[in-house]
Structures are given as structure tokens and as C-alpha cells.
Amino acid sequence: MAQPKFSTHLGMVDILPDEVGKWQAIERIIHEEARKFNFEEIRTPIMEQTELIARGVGQLTDIVTKEMFAFERGDDHYVLRPECTAPVVRAFVEHHLEQRGGSQNLYYIGPMFRAERPQKGRQRQFHQFGAEIIGPDDPIADVEIISLMLSIYNRVGITNTTLKINSVGDPESRAAYKEALKNYFRPHLDEMSEISRERFEKNPMRILDSKEEEDQEFIAKAPVITEYLSEETEEHYARVKTHLDELEISYTEDPHLVRGLDYYTRTAFELISPDLGAQDALGGGGRYDLLVEEIGGQHTPAVGFAAGIERLLIACEELDISLGEEKSVDIYIVTIGENARTWALNHLPKLRANGISAAMDYMGRSVKAQMKDADRENAKYTIIVGDNELKEGKFTLRDMKASEEEALDFENIVERLKKKV
Numbered sequence: 001m002a003q004p005k006f007s008t009h010l011g012m013v014d015i016l017p018d019e020v021g022k023w024q025a026i027e028r029i030i031h032e033e034a035r036k037f038n039f040e041e042i043r044t045p046i047m048e049q050t051e052l053i054a055r056g057v058g059q060l061t062d063i064v065t066k067e068m069f070a071f072e073r074g075d076d077h078y079v080l081r082p083e084c085t086a087p088v089v090r091a092f093v094e095h096h097l098e099q100r101g102g103s104q105n106l107y108y109i110g111p112m113f114r115a116e117r118p119q120k121g122r123q124r125q126f127h128q129f130g131a132e133i134i135g136p137d138d139p140i141a142d143v144e145i146i147s148l149m150l151s152i153y154n155r156v157g158i159t160n161t162t163l164k165i166n167s168v169g170d171p172e173s174r175a176a177y178k179e180a181l182k183n184y185f186r187p188h189l190d191e192m193s194e195i196s197r198e199r200f201e202k203n204p205m206r207i208l209d210s211k212e213e214e215d216q217e218f219i220a221k222a223p224v225i226t227e228y229l230s231e232e233t234e235e236h237y238a239r240v241k242t243h244l245d246e247l248e249i250s251y252t253e254d255p256h257l258v259r260g261l262d263y264y265t266r267t268a269f270e271l272i273s274p275d276l277g278a279q280d281a282l283g284g285g286g287r288y289d290l291l292v293e294e295i296g297g298q299h300t301p302a303v304g305f306a307a308g309i310e311r312l313l314i315a316c317e318e319l320d321i322s323l324g325e326e327k328s329v330d331i332y333i334v335t336i337g338e339n340a341r342t343w344a345l346n347h348l349p350k351l352r353a354n355g356i357s358a359a360m361d362y363m364g365r366s367v368k369a370q371m372k373d374a375d376r377e378n379a380k381y382t383i384i385v386g387d388n389e390l391k392e393g394k395f396t397l398r399d400m401k402a403s404e405e406e407a408l409d410f411e412n413i414v415e416r417l418k419k420k421v
């Protein structure tokens, strides 16, 4: 085959018709679980102001410093959203959603963009689903967010996961902890990776995120944030754990879990799957009590999670979980001649109006080719329509699976299929 002239950009992937059933199945589960938890969907634009993302995600994060797809047009700075928490919070502030009263329980599904080096489970355009509870400070909200995330994976059948949790403290505890980390890492810096040396200056907590081999022995013995938590934060964290215990949600405490984004405070969590390989995080989230204010709203505590759909699908594949139905059509009308084609076109709406999916040949193919097409389309029934059938008003309805045939008039065909679909 000739080399195509155009292809997708690096790390941007087409979701082809044969795969789309899985996506629709996942999306359906997300919508249904979110509804059970009383969350409302929110849809924000794909592009945001660059400044919003820089503030919301954090000026020093890899996402902002290296991975943004950004451009200017006139005086405006556009960026393809790399995540959706900052956009949701922007919408919350911009539209005064707090005036709707109570906590705002929001969820989203959509494409995100990061200019990362593509590999398995890591793309430049990928899809996330996520949820945010904006308003409450109470650990109950943290636990509800975690429960919603887990319930989606449970519905899909991905249960072999590890929930890691930590508390990343409030600004005061973080300041004390950063100081402690700096004091600890300083004498070892010469032996550590360049990236960690850089992070030492900018945000020492992110050294704990390092995947570099030479850093690991130092990270392993580093002080842990849980020793620096203020009393209030410690109590909040303890209550999160108590509620998780009560709900019998198992978790592992990981005092080195800091996550890449700067706006997290207190609870942080990550859901890990052993079925994913190197990119083993299915999703993660936490509290971001400082973000609403950072973006220009009133101080409003909030907690959320984000998870990747591609990674969820990789896990499904590894676990042999099949999602979505095979494509099929209830009835395929095989036509012989022009009159039959016109008749078919005019009778398709009646079938569809009764909830029956119906197809016909658009390409003037032979009966044999149409039967083959019906097979390929996985048609449950076929009828063959020619001048004789039209004259007599009777059509042979063929049940493709049972290989049974019956001559019926069109009204009876509709009635028959209505009962079956």
C-alpha cells in the first residue's frame, strides 16, 4: 500500500470504529456511576488561557514548563488544556456556581493534551475522566471522591488495584517539610540526578517524584511529610483513613506520594495497577483547597480526581475484560432493482421509529454482495425485496442466526422485530 500523505501528529491517536464501542461503554459507566453519586457533568472548552493553566497547575511543574501546546493569536494566549481541574475551577469562579448552593459535585470526560514523549500508556492527546467536589472541607468529601473513582473501576471489573494515600499538608506544614527536605538532600546533591538538583532549588518535594536510579537510595531515607503535619491536617488525614476503614476500602499509606501538581493540599491519592507496566497510575487526585482562591475566587476548599481512559483500556486488555457490544444491526434490507431500493429507503424510517436499527445497501451491489455485507454488519435479520415481493406485499424475513425464514407483510415484520430488540 502506498504511504499515506498525512498522518496524525506524534502521540495523537485515532479511535477507529472498531474500537469506539469500548469507549462508549466506558463513558456510559462513568455517566451512570456519576449519577449514582449525584454528580453533574460539566463541559469546558478544549482551549484555555495559558495563564490559568500556569497558575492552576503550577509554574514549576513539568506540565507547564515543558509540555504545553500553547500559541498566541493577537493578544490572547491559548493553551490546549493539559488537565481539567483548573478549567472546572475557572468555570466555577466565572459563573459563580457557589450561588447554586451547597457543594458543587461536578464530573467531566474529555481529551487533554501534554507534549510528553509518547510510550505505552502515555500519549500527547489522551482522555481523562474526573470529578471535583467544590465547597466542603470535610473528609467525607475526600472519601466520596475516592469512592466514585473506585466504583467506576469496580464496574469495569478492574479490582486488582492499590490505592495509595498520603497527606501533603497545609502551606505551613509544607514550608517546614520543604526546609527539612532541603537540609536532608543538600549533602547528597552531588550524587543525585541533574533533574533532582534542579527541583532542589525550585520545589524540593518534587524530588520524591524522581524516577532516576541514582536518586532512589536518598529518597528512600528522606524525611516524610507526615512527621511535619499540623495538628489540624493530621486530624483531617486521620478522619479520611477512618472513613476508608469503615467503608472497607483498602489503602496503602505512601508518605512519599506528592503528585506533580502544586495546588494539592492535605489528602493526596493515587490508584495503581500492576497490569499497566511502567506507566502504572490509573488515576489520582486529592485536595486542592488553595486553587479556587489562586484563580481569583473566594477561599473554597475542594477535592477531586482525574483518571486516564487509555490506561483503563490497557488494564482491560491485560485482564481480558471485553467492553462494549459487537457491532450489529437489527435488520438489513437486501434489494433487487431500483423500485426495491426506493421502497427500502421509504420503509427504513418506520423501522427506526420503532426502535429497530435498519440498514440497506447504498452502493447498488448484487444480492450476493449485499448478503455478504449483511453478514459483515452482523445483521440479526434480513429481508430480500424485489419486484415480486413488492407486488405481493410479502417479504421473507430471515433470522440469520437460527437460519429460519418466514413470509410476512411489512407491518408484521415491524411487530415481530419490535418484540425482539
Ligand code: AMP
Pocket: 083, 114, 116, 121, 122, 123, 124, 125, 126, 127, 128, 260, 281, 282, 283, 284, 285, 306, 307, 308, 309, 310, 311
Ligand atoms: P495527572 O493529571 O497527571 O494526575 O494524571 C491523571 C491520570 O491521567 C494519570 O493517572 C493517567 O491515567 C492519565 N494520564 C496523564 N497523562 C497522560 C498521558 N500523557 N497519556 C495517557 N494518560 C495520561
